[in-house]
Amino acid sequence: LMLLTRKLIEVRNILKSVDHESDSLTLPSIVVIGSQSSGKSSVLEAIVGHEFLPKGSNMVTRRPIELTLIHEENKSGRDHVVEYGEFPGLGTGRITDFSQIQKTLFDLNMAVPAEECVSDAPIELRIHSPHVPDLTMIDLPGYVQIASMDQPEALREKISGLCDKYIQEPNIILAVCSADVDLANSPALRASRKVDPLGLRTIGVITKMDLVAPEDGAALLNNNKYPLALGYVGVVCKSGLFTRFRSKGHDSDGEGNISSAVLRQEDDYFSAHREHFKAPGRGRNAGVEPMVGTDTLRRRLMSVLEESMGSSLHTISSAVRMELEEASYQFKVQYNDRSITAESYVAETMDALKLQFKEFASSFGKPEVRALLKQALDDKVMDILAQLYWTDSRAPELSQLADNRKLAPEDLDRYWQHKLDASSGALTKSGIGRTSTQLVVDAIRTQVERLAQTEPFNHHPEAAERILTFSTAILKDRFGLTADQVENCVKPFKYAVEVEPQDWEAGRGRSVQLVERELSMCDDALNKLKKAIGGRRLKGAMDYVSELEERDRRRAMARLRTVQQSREESEGGAGSQRPLSERDLDDESDPLRPDYNSALLIKAREARFLQSRSDILRLRIAALKGRRCKLGPDSKAFCPEAFLNVVADKLTYTAVMFINIELLAEFFYQFPREIDSRLVYDMGREDLVKFARENPTVRRHLDLQDKRDRLSEAMEKLSSLQSLYEEKNPGKSGR
Numbered sequence: 001l002m003l004l005t006r007k008l009i010e011v012r013n014i015l016k017s018v019d020h021e022s023d024s025l026t027l028p029s030i031v032v033i034g035s036q037s038s039g040k041s042s043v044l045e046a047i048v049g050h051e052f053l054p055k056g057s058n059m060v061t062r063r064p065i066e067l068t069l070i071h072e073e074n075k076s077g078r079d080h081v082v083e084y085g086e087f088p089g090l091g092t093g094r095i096t097d098f099s100q101i102q103k104t105l106f107d108l109n110m111a112v113p114a115e116e117c118v119s120d121a122p123i124e125l126r127i128h129s130p131h132v133p134d135l136t137m138i139d140l141p142g143y144v145q146i147a148s149m150d151q152p153e154a155l156r157e158k159i160s161g162l163c164d165k166y167i168q169e170p171n172i173i174l175a176v177c178s179a180d181v182d183l184a185n186s187p188a189l190r191a192s193r194k195v196d197p198l199g200l201r202t203i204g205v206i207t208k209m210d211l212v213a214p215e216d217g218a219a220l221l222n223n224n225k226y227p228l229a230l231g232y233v234g235v236v237c238k239s240g241l242f243t244r245f246r247s248k249g250h251d252s253d254g255e256g257n258i259s260s261a262v263l264r265q266e267d268d269y270f271s272a273h274r275e276h277f278k279a280p281g282r283g284r285n286a287g288v289e290p291m292v293g294t295d296t297l298r299r300r301l302m303s304v305l306e307e308s309m310g311s312s313l314h315t316i317s318s319a320v321r322m323e324l325e326e327a328s329y330q331f332k333v334q335y336n337d338r339s340i341t342a343e344s345y346v347a348e349t350m351d352a353l354k355l356q357f358k359e360f361a362s363s364f365g366k367p368e369v370r371a372l373l374k375q376a377l378d379d380k381v382m383d384i385l386a387q388l389y390w391t392d393s394r395a396p397e398l399s400q401l402a403d404n405r406k407l408a409p410e411d412l413d414r415y416w417q418h419k420l421d422a423s424s425g426a427l428t429k430s431g432i433g434r435t436s437t438q439l440v441v442d443a444i445r446t447q448v449e450r451l452a453q454t455e456p457f458n459h460h461p462e463a464a465e466r467i468l469t470f471s472t473a474i475l476k477d478r479f480g481l482t483a484d485q486v487e488n489c490v491k492p493f494k495y496a497v498e499v500e501p502q503d504w505e506a507g508r509g510r511s512v513q514l515v516e517r518e519l520s521m522c523d524d525a526l527n528k529l530k531k532a533i534g535g536r537r538l539k540g541a542m543d544y545v546s547e548l549e550e551r552d553r554r555r556a557m558a559r560l561r562t563v564q565q566s567r568e569e570s571e572g573g574a575g576s577q578r579p580l581s582e583r584d585l586d587d588e589s590d591p592l593r594p595d596y597n598s599a600l601l602i603k604a605r606e607a608r609f610l611q612s613r614s615d616i617l618r619l620r621i622a623a624l625k626g627r628r629c630k631l632g633p634d635s636k637a638f639c640p641e642a643f644l645n646v647v648a649d650k651l652t653y654t655a656v657m658f659i660n661i662e663l664l665a666e667f668f669y670q671f672p673r674e675i676d677s678r679l680v681y682d683m684g685r686e687d688l689v690k691f692a693r694e695n696p697t698v699r700r701h702l703d704l705q706d707k708r709d710r711l712s713e714a715m716e717k718l719s720s721l722q723s724l725y726e727e728k729n730p731g732k733s734g735r
């Protein structure tokens with residue numbers, strides 16, 4: 001025996017692991033058909049040596065059971081019999097308790113709803129045992145003989161349809177017939193004759209031989225009426241015998257396994273009637289001893305299947321070769337034969353991440369942080385100036401004072417000194433430590449988020465999440481310390497800021513630029529309004545708004561006077577003068593013009609604001625460029641823009657220094673190490689594969705590569721089998 005069956009089952013399992021759907025490879029199987037209660041289950045159980053099929057009166061086989069028997073060498077002696085079943089489709093793992101297998105099969109069958117009766121979906125079951133031969137068998141629902149109430153015609157047709165599907169080539173048909181029922185009535189034989197009229201791939205099994213007279217039984221086996229090229233085998237294998245045997249404690253006797261005990265029962269029967277089961281002297285089977293017994297059946301099945309496998313070998317090999325060629329071609333075309341592994345993908349991905357991060361680190365150093373912070377502080381300075389100076393109605397005055405050469409800085413009104421101190425304080429006491437640290441933390445976070453969202457991490461949401469989590473943790477860890485350090489070191493500036501002449505000059509220069517930028521933004525906005533509304537119309541509306549404002553101002557003054565008057569009168573006690581009425585205040589002609597709608601008036605007010613802001617900014621630029629501001633730090637009260645700029649610059653310098661040491665350097669050091677320790681090191685083989693397969697491109701690559709590798713493994717096995725087969729069976733290459 002070449003063990004072709006065994007090898008080909010291996011090949012089939014390899015191919016199944018590539019592509020479960022694929023039907024390209026059909027190995028011959030033994031399909032078991034027979035009517036209900038013909039003894040099908042008993043025969044199968046006798047072959048397996050275990051009771052494992054579901055029992056019951058209510059149609060318990062509703063799905064095909066694809067049974068693969070795998071012979072296991074009993075290496076460790078009879079104390080360690082390796083017998084187990086597994087359901088590959090369920091991932092149950094090894095089940096050593098056969099009643100558990102029986103229960104699982106029962107549940108799987110009963111899961112088919114009663115109204116559907118039978119289902120095409122096969123149940124896969126593998127049984128490993130030293131007592132089984134290598135066989136692939138398919139158990140099908142039994143034919144319904146007589147349609148009845150609970151087994152209607154439709155069910156009958158459904159079952160024979162299902163059987164018809166399975167009894168096609170290259171399968172071998174095991175037609176089970178009961179000895180006590182006329183063979184002419186056997187639906188199994190009828191079905192097989194339709195697809196295999198000569199019985200070239202049909203084995204007849206006559207069950208329940210003990211129920212008929214031995215001579216009648218022997219006559220059935222020498223059957224001339226319904227001849228089968230592969231012949232008939234007679235058996236006696238009552239199901240339930242196992243259980244009876246076990247309960248009698250026979251399983252610990254000599255041979256020690258149940259199947260041998262059952263076989264002995266059968267043996268007893270055929271030995272007792274030996275004279276009837278001898279080779280007939282005449283007829284078709286003259287000189288040929290009839291085949292009896294489960295063991296004979298088993299050997300018969302093995303050799304028939306083996307033979308069939310041999311003739312299928314060539315077909316299977318060509319099918320696999322074609323699939324392999326296609327897969328290799330695709331692999332070449334799509335991936336240029338480049339091999340990958342989950343490990344290599346993970347390593348490459350992490351290296352790329354580190355590289356990208358390194359690029360970010362080198363593009364986000366001191367100068368960039370400085371620019372970031374300075375920008376934020378410049379904005380803050382502008383806000384302070386706008387609030388404290390540019391909206392002050394006395395602001396133009398300050399510019400005039402600056403022009404007064406005779407005025408010494410110490411003679412300047414205290415008002416302006418206070419303003420300068422207030423502005424400087426607003427800047428230095430605004431919580432620079434936290435705000436500047438937060439700015440940098442946000443910038444880093446944004447960058448890390450970008451890394452975690454872009455290819456390939458968009459495919460790896462879990463890893464991306466981890467990157468964000470550990471980044472946040474590092475940043476959080478450094479935040480408080482950094483903010484405190486910065487705040488501590490800017491503390492002196494809260495009391496006094498020493499300004500060197502060259503600092504001053506640089507600050508003055510920058511402040512001119514900033515105010516000029518502010519001015520041009522202001523002018524742009526104003527021009528936009530003019531363009532949108534029309535210069536003249538806007539001018540008219542602005543004049544009108546100014547008239548309104550003037551009128552409101554006068555009214556307010558008048559009202560104030562009235563209040564004062566009435567207070568004086570009540571104090572003086574004299575009531576002679578008539579109080580001013582509202583009418584007296586409204587003596588001017590009403591300037592309301594109905595063609596100005598409220599939207600336009602809002603725009604006009606905005607334009608007036610921009611106009612006056614623009615005017616004051618022009619004055620300030622002139623002042624900053626003027627002689628007084630050029631004199632140096634002593635004139636700071638005349639030039640708050642320049643002074644605040646110098647302060648902002650000093651704050652920035654200090655903040656950058658500490659943020660760089662406490663936050664940036666630490667983060668840049670820790671991040672790549674965290675990638676290793678949080679992403680890579682705790683990944684097991686399974687995690688690596690899971691990670692790699694999250695990326696659809698990589699998954700396809702791996703799948704195709706895997707398919708090619710498995711096909712080529714299968715092909716190798718097939719090739720050596722084929723040459724071996726041809727060597728042993730010259731001229732019988734299966735072609």
Ligand code: GDP
Nearest residue numbers: 036037038039040041042207208236237238239
């Ligand atoms: P299935 O419905 O075709 O699977 O048939 P079973 O294997 O369940 O057998 C039907 C009935 O016939 C059961 O009660 C078995 O015990 C009985 N039976 C099966 N084989 C034999 C046999 O060889 N001799 C006798 N006397 N009874 C048998």
